[in-house]
Amino acid sequence: MGMVIIGCGILFIACGVLILIAFLVHGKYLTQQKKCTSTAVGTVVGYSVAAHSKMLHYPIVEFTAEDGNRYRIKGPEYRAHSIAGSVNFRNFGKTGYKIQENDEKQTIHVRIGGLSEEYPYPFGRDPLTSKYPKGTTFPVFYDPAHPKRGYVKRYCDKRFMFWILAGSGIFCFIVGILIFLLFLLFG
8 A cells, every 4th residue: 555655646746846847947838929019129149058959059139128127038949959960070160050940830950061152150159159140139029017028039839848748747647546546446
């Protein structure tokens, strides 16, 4: 009996952790598009410390909200990103990037090849810092009640991650209840 209770307890803790992560990390995407009704023009002032796909540092965009204060938002964000190609270290200085961005699908793909007109961004630098250097301007959409909440350029729909995590948490909860009830009935 004790092992079943411990097992159910572990499942309930996993359920709570998954649902907590869903709300803390991805919950903003549930209401972001509806609440971000104000717009401003923002300027790239830096880049994120964390790298996405081990290579992409998103721009940090600063803007002035209606309240007169300056705020910073990371973006534009992407639902998916990929990096493909290989680097010939003998020709390291002759390697470049090609960036293919699709705003409709909210994706960015970085291809690596020989430095040329087709691959114009020099290898060794972050592709997004090359594509969006400091001083680049973007439209910013923000929540007038909470200007720190917003997005850059276009809304990035990442609600699927919220639902994957929350759904996994709910699944763990149901499995824990079923195991506990089965043990009580047939135990």
